[in-house]
Amino acid sequence: MRLNTIFYCIGQGLKNIRRHLLFTLASIATITACVLLFSVVYCVLVNLRYTMQTVEETVGITVFFEKDLSEDEIQEIGAQIGERPEIREMRFISGDEAWEIFSQDYLEGAEEMAEDFAGDNPLADMASYEIFLNNVEDQAEFVSWLETVPGVRRVNASSIAAGGMIDLNNAVGYVSIGLIGILLCVSVFLIHNAISMAISARRDEIRIMRLVGATKAFIRTPFLVEGLFIGLLGAAIPLGLVFFLYGRVIAYMEEHLAILAGFMSFLPVQEIMKVLIPVAAALGVGIGLLGSATSVRRHLKV
Amino acid sequence: MIDFENVSKTFGKNVRAVRNLSLHIEEGEFVFVMGDSGSGKSTLIRLLLKEIEPTEGQIIVDGEKLVGMKRRRVPYYRRKLGVVFQDFKLLKDRNVYENVAFAQRVVVTPSRQIRKDVPRILTRVGLSAKYKAFPNELSGGEQQRVAIARALVNQPDILLCDEPTGNLDSRNAWEVMQLLEEINAGGTTVVVVTHSQEIVERMGKRVIVMNRGDMIDDRQISGSEE
Numbered sequence: 001m002r003l004n005t006i007f008y009c010i011g012q013g014l015k016n017i018r019r020h021l022l023f024t025l026a027s028i029a030t031i032t033a034c035v036l037l038f039s040v041v042y043c044v045l046v047n048l049r050y051t052m053q054t055v056e057e058t059v060g061i062t063v064f065f066e067k068d069l070s071e072d073e074i075q076e077i078g079a080q081i082g083e084r085p086e087i088r089e090m091r092f093i094s095g096d097e098a099w100e101i102f103s104q105d106y107l108e109g110a111e112e113m114a115e116d117f118a119g120d121n122p123l124a125d126m127a128s129y130e131i132f133l134n135n136v137e138d139q140a141e142f143v144s145w146l147e148t149v150p151g152v153r154r155v156n157a158s159s160i161a162a163g164g165m166i167d168l169n170n171a172v173g174y175v176s177i178g179l180i181g182i183l184l185c186v187s188v189f190l191i192h193n194a195i196s197m198a199i200s201a202r203r204d205e206i207r208i209m210r211l212v213g214a215t216k217a218f219i220r221t222p223f224l225v226e227g228l229f230i231g232l233l234g235a236a237i238p239l240g241l242v243f244f245l246y247g248r249v250i251a252y253m254e255e256h257l258a259i260l261a262g263f264m265s266f267l268p269v270q271e272i273m274k275v276l277i278p279v280a281a282a283l284g285v286g287i288g289l290l291g292s293a294t295s296v297r298r299h300l301k302v
Numbered sequence: 303m304i305d306f307e308n309v310s311k312t313f314g315k316n317v318r319a320v321r322n323l324s325l326h327i328e329e330g331e332f333v334f335v336m337g338d339s340g341s342g343k344s345t346l347i348r349l350l351l352k353e354i355e356p357t358e359g360q361i362i363v364d365g366e367k368l369v370g371m372k373r374r375r376v377p378y379y380r381r382k383l384g385v386v387f388q389d390f391k392l393l394k395d396r397n398v399y400e401n402v403a404f405a406q407r408v409v410v411t412p413s414r415q416i417r418k419d420v421p422r423i424l425t426r427v428g429l430s431a432k433y434k435a436f437p438n439e440l441s442g443g444e445q446q447r448v449a450i451a452r453a454l455v456n457q458p459d460i461l462l463c464d465e466p467t468g469n470l471d472s473r474n475a476w477e478v479m480q481l482l483e484e485i486n487a488g489g490t491t492v493v494v495v496t497h498s499q500e501i502v503e504r505m506g507k508r509v510i511v512m513n514r515g516d517m518i519d520d521r522q523i524s525g526s527e528e
Contacts (some may be wrong), residue, residue, distance in 0.1 A: 004412075004413075005409075005410050008407065008410075011409060019395055141511055204391050205393055206392070207391070208393070208404070208405075208452075209408045210380070210382075210389055210407045211353075211379075211380060212380065212381070212385075212387050212404075212408055212409060212452075212456065213377045213379075213380040213381035213383075213408070213409050213456070214377060214408035214409060215377045216377075218410070218453065219408075
């Protein structure tokens with residue numbers, strides 16, 4: 001296709017948007033509704049995931065060692081454990097640190113009691129490693145391995161918390177895929193119908209184009225341009241809405257739904273938009289193009 | 303120029319629109335195709351436009367075989383043809399100039415050429431003064447003239463007219479026929495489908511008569527132009 005033909009097709013696509021304003025508005029409204037719904041679902045899911053990640057970070061494993069091991073020997077075993085790829089973070093807590101933490105947590109206000117133990121740390125044999133994994137799903141297997149490491153006396157891990165996290169994670173994943181799949185199908189169906197109506201109204205125009213000798217690409221391109229712009233506009237409106245309303249909704253939740261807001265962790269809007277802008281734009285453009293292409297195809301068969 | 307070789311066209315299982323038709327039309331000829339509704343005359347136009355395929359036989363236009371023609375080639379074949387319909391099929395949201403220019407734009411004619419060709423063809427069909435008018439501001443005869451201008455602007459070798467006077471009163475119908483005769487005099491092959499006996503007799507051209515898919519007559523008649 002020559003350059004001036006491409007410009008002509010783009011120009012026609014844009015003119016068609018104005019010529020058939022009602023259909024254009026109906027199509028934009030359809031895509032806007034779909035992309036907005038997708039964006040809202042995305043915001044909810046991504047924040048749920050983020051909340052879970054935050055909770056996951058607090059689910060740790062504590063490893064205790066045999067009482068007759070020196071601190072150097074414990075740190076040697078620690079180095080061996082530290083080579084495992086599942087580990088995100090690992091921290092050594094000596095017997096003295098353990099006592100200090102215990103004193104702060106449980107003996108605050110009873111410092112005299114704590115002083116009674118001065119020089120005789122009751123937790124001297126309780127040196128440990130606190131371990132956080134990259135993925136909480138690896139916990140069960142990792143704990144089994146830890147229990148086989150020579151010198152390890154006990155491993156503390158909350159299997160209920162970890163199991164719950166895995167279940168919630170999976171549930172959120174499946175729900176997201178299901179919802180987004182349904183939304184996509186509904187969007188393509190709606191936009192296909194909207195553009196079909198628009199194209200039906202232009203049946204004569206397409207027939208004349210065909211009979212005068214226009215190529216299929218020439219006939220199709222203005223409709224694709226139209227679908228592209230409708231898709232872009234349909235995506236831009238919900239993106240703008242999400243950008244301006246996201247912070248306000250969170251502020252409202254923090255003010256009026258304190259229990260929920262206290263449990264949830266929210267991503268900043270910039271983080272949300274980083275993913276949402278390209279995905280929503282691709283979604284809008286994809287729906288617009290797919291709707292146009294499938295609708296115009298029917299009229300190009302002869 | 304146009305050859306139908308044993309062409310049949312059946313719609314569905316039993317509806318025979320054209321039966322075993324063999325026909326030759328010379329370059330520069332003016333031919334009427336007559337017949338009642340359902341006689342198969344409009345099917346001939348659709349076959350020539352390659353909107354439908356024959357069930358049997360071959361059609362050859364300007365040396366090109368239509369049966370077996372590659373889809374990619376079809377738009378370029380159609381550029382050899384101009385077509386006029388009974389209901390004009392003008393774009394209502396565009397004025398006379400834009401309707402005619404549309405036919406050139408879609409075959410990627412340079413804008414400079416369009417600016418030269420459209421006024422020339424509008425003058426030829428007698429509508430140069432109304433180039434800004436929209437279809438709903440024109441009479442039936444004028445609308446058909448715009449449709450003819452649109453069909454001619456790409457200088458086709460063949461002009462196909464499907465009941466071009468069907469929606470016109472007798473004065474406008476006669477004016478349109480005279481315009482078609484002028485076009486034919488310029489060398490364009492003209493095929494007109496009509497059921498108007500009166501026009502056929504007044505024009506005095508070759509007439510092919512169809513009945514239930516069969517060609518029952520093909521003769522030259524002498525005209526009685528006023």
